Amino acid sequence: MTKPDIKLKNLFHPGDGRIPPYLAGRTQEKKNFQDSVDLLMQKSPANQNMIIYGPRGNGKTALLRYLQELTLKAGRDELEILWATPSEFKDIVQLVGLIAGNNQNLIKKALNLFEHMFDNLAVSANISMASIQANLNRPKNILAFKDLLWEKAKRKPFILIIDEAHTLNPDIGHVLLNASQNVRAEQCPFFLVLAGTPNLETTLSQASASFWDKSSTFPLGRLSEKDSHKALSIPLESCQVACTEEASMEVMYRAQHYPYFIQIWGSCIANQLIKTDSREVTLETLSKVEDEAITKCSNIYIHRYDELNKMGLVPLATDIGGTFEENDNLPIPIHELEDTVRISLQKQGEPTTHEAIQENMRKLIHVGYIWRISAPNEMVKEVPLLCYEPGIPSLMKFVRGQRIPKAEMDVILERSQNQAKG
Ligand SMILES: Nc1ncnc2c1ncn2[C@@H]1O[C@H](COP(=O)(O)OP(=O)(O)OP(=O)(O)O)[C@@H](O)[C@H]1O
Ligand SMILES: [Mg+2]
Numbered sequence: 001m002t003k004p005d006i007k008l009k010n011l012f013h014p015g016d017g018r019i020p021p022y023l024a025g026r027t028q029e030k031k032n033f034q035d036s037v038d039l040l041m042q043k044s045p046a047n048q049n050m051i052i053y054g055p056r057g058n059g060k061t062a063l064l065r066y067l068q069e070l071t072l073k074a075g076r077d078e079l080e081i082l083w084a085t086p087s088e089f090k091d092i093v094q095l096v097g098l099i100a101g102n103n104q105n106l107i108k109k110a111l112n113l114f115e116h117m118f119d120n121l122a123v124s125a126n127i128s129m130a131s132i133q134a135n136l137n138r139p140k141n142i143l144a145f146k147d148l149l150w151e152k153a154k155r156k157p158f159i160l161i162i163d164e165a166h167t168l169n170p171d172i173g174h175v176l177l178n179a180s181q182n183v184r185a186e187q188c189p190f191f192l193v194l195a196g197t198p199n200l201e202t203t204l205s206q207a208s209a210s211f212w213d214k215s216s217t218f219p220l221g222r223l224s225e226k227d228s229h230k231a232l233s234i235p236l237e238s239c240q241v242a243c244t245e246e247a248s249m250e251v252m253y254r255a256q257h258y259p260y261f262i263q264i265w266g267s268c269i270a271n272q273l274i275k276t277d278s279r280e281v282t283l284e285t286l287s288k289v290e291d292e293a294i295t296k297c298s299n300i301y302i303h304r305y306d307e308l309n310k311m312g313l314v315p316l317a318t319d320i321g322g323t324f325e326e327n328d329n330l331p332i333p334i335h336e337l338e339d340t341v342r343i344s345l346q347k348q349g350e351p352t353t354h355e356a357i358q359e360n361m362r363k364l365i366h367v368g369y370i371w372r373i374s375a376p377n378e379m380v381k382e383v384p385l386l387c388y389e390p391g392i393p394s395l396m397k398f399v400r401g402q403r404i405p406k407a408e409m410d411v412i413l414e415r416s417q418n419q420a421k422g
Contacts, residue, residue, distance in 0.1 A: 005274050008239045012266035014296070017061030017163075019069065020263055021235035025227035026063050029218045033067045036191045040079055040157035045184040046191035051212065053166075053200040054220030055368030055391035057260035057300065060195040061163050063220070068161065079157040085164045092141060092172050099152055099160070109151050113144040145179035150188050157189035166196030166203045173207025181214065198391075199366040221371060222257040222393070231262045236281065241273060243281040250286055254293070256393035261297050268293045301398040307367050308399065316360055317369055318403050319344035321396030329396075331375045331387035337361075368392050 013020050029052060036046035052060050068081050082099060089095035096114060100106040152158050160180075162168065168176075180192040194200065194215075204211050223231060232251055233243055243251075251269075255261035268289040269281055278285070308317050323332065323340040338357055345352045345360065364370045368391035374384035390396050404412070 008241070008270045008274055011235050011239060011270050012263045014260065014263035014267050017065060018263075019062055019066050020059075020231065020259070021238070022231055023059075023062065023066045024231035024234075024259075025223050026059070026220070029063060029220070030067065032216055032218070033071075033193070037071050037075065037079070037159070040159065040189045040191055041075065043157065043189045045188055047216075049180060049184070049192040049194070049211070049215040051200065051204070051215045051217045052193070052195040052220055053198055053217070055371055056197060056304075057258060057392065058220045058222060059259045060220055062259070064161055064163060064193065064195055068159075071159070077156075079159065080152075080155075081159040081161060083161045083163065085162065086167045086169065086172070087164070089172065090169075092145070092175055095172060095176065096145070096148060099148060106148075106151060106155075110148055113147050113151075114141075141175045142178045142182070145175050146182045149179060149183045149190050150186075153183070153188050153190045157191075159191045159193065161193045161195075163195050165194040166200040168194075168196075168203055168207065170203070170206040173204065177204065177208035177211045181208075181211065197366065197368065198371070199362075202362075202366075219372075221373060221389075223259055223262075225252065225257060228252050228255065228257040228262060231259065232266055235266065236269075239270075239279075241279050241281060244283070247281045247283055247286055250283060254286075254290075258393050260300065261293075261393070264296045265289070265293050268296070297394070298398070300392065301395055304367060304369070304392060304395055305399060305402065308369065311363055311367070313360070313363060313367075313369075314399065314402075315348055316341065316344045317364065317396070317399050319347075320364070320370065321400040324390055324396055325400070329390060329393075331373060331385075331389045334372075334386050334388065337370070337388050365391075369395065 011021050032050060036050065039046055052063065054060060064083075068083060071079070072081060082101075084095070084098055089098055093114065096110050100110045149158065176192075180190065183190050194204070196203070201212055222228075229248055229252060233248060236243055251262070251265045255265050269285060272285055272289045273279065273281070276285075305314075308314050320337065320340055323337065338361070341357050341360055342352050345356060350356065361370070365372065370388045371391035373387055373389055375387045377383050377385045
């Protein structure tokens with residue numbers, strides 16, 4: 001394989017949290033992060049903590065990995081970034097252990113600060129092994145945690161990134177969120193960044209009532225049309241590959257501006273180009289890769305479908321999919337979609353109270369089935385319309401596709417039985 005082909009082969013990065021070859025869009029998020037880093041470099045705290053939330057596959061992890069890499073390159077040794085997910089710290093002691101790292105001075109400080117938690121355990125330098133007392137002494141922990149953050153950040157400005165933060169344990173969240181607000185108020189050069197799926201708001205509100213409102217929040221939806229094109233064309237151009245206008249439009253139509261799908265299509269296209277030793281993407285290239293791309297994109301649907309099924313949401317999700325299909329998948333104002341939910345619940349013999357409707361919509365938002373946006377309002381320009389749009393594109397089509405009417409199913413079964421008979 002020649003050198004340009006090797007670059008092409010590994011060009012696109014479909015998968016969890018991988019930094020894409022070109023991270024398209026997300027201008028406001030990048031700017032907010034950069035502004036906070038600039039403040040930290042001057043030994044000041046970030047103006048606000050940062051929260052990024054959105055349906056799966058929209059690029060929360062990729063964006064933060066990109067920002068982390070960029071910051072470390074530019075800031076070199078002048079600041080420290082810790083990346084963690086809640087699965088790495090089951091209790092506050094483990095989080096303290098992660099923050100202290102293998103800095104012996106900090107470990108000693110942490111042991112002093114959290115002395116009240118270690119009971120009579122023989123505490124070693126490996127503090128993550130210590131078990132937490134069942135009854136958390138919250139105010140004491142917040143104070144101790146705050147002091148630990150100060151100890152850490154006074155050595156080097158400190159950025160703590162917690163991905164998958166919607167899985168944060170509320171007890172740990174309570175200590176972390178409150179302590180982080182307190183240190184920032186005391187001018188500590190600290191910056192907390194949280195990312196998670198749309199239920200992050202609920203998780204954080206359980207941990208600290210005011211945290212969400214006091215943070216800079218960034219909903220991460222799909223890419224704009226312009227940015228989607230860039231996500232495909234810029235990496236291809238870097239390998240001297242041209243993409244015809246119609247081919248690019250077709251990929252965008254298929255990927256529906258969903259970053260994860262753009263990477264899938266990009267990698268299938270790149271492999272095809274290598275196979276045919278070509279440097280141009282045309283509609284014919286796409287016809288050769290479409291089966292593979294569709295199969296790869298479908299894997300995400302199966303997982304989401306199982307999730308909906310577990311929550312008993314398939315019938316409602318099917319009806320909502322129907323409403324969007326009738327509306328050409330365009331955004332639907334909130335109250336209109338609530339009508340669909342009401343009718344669907346009624347059909348299923350479920351309660352149709354305001355609370356029941358809201359609860360069901362909340363669950364659908366959490367799994368990324370629907371996603372709230374504010375759409376431009378043609379009638380009153382200064383009042384944008386709150387609407388819902390499909391969260392993960394084509395998932396609705398997939399869900400609806402699983403509900404084949406009985407009569408059609410009988411025909412399919414009969415046909416396959418006849419085929420089996422010969
Ligand atoms: N701005 C972007 N431009 C181009 N590609 C992107 C962008 N953001 C994400 N991607 C690509 O989309 C895919 C999904 O991204 P990522 O895993 O970061 O999403 P996520 O929101 O963290 O999903 P999850 O909630 O499942 O963790 C990755 O392959 C990533 O490289
Ligand atoms: Mg992620």
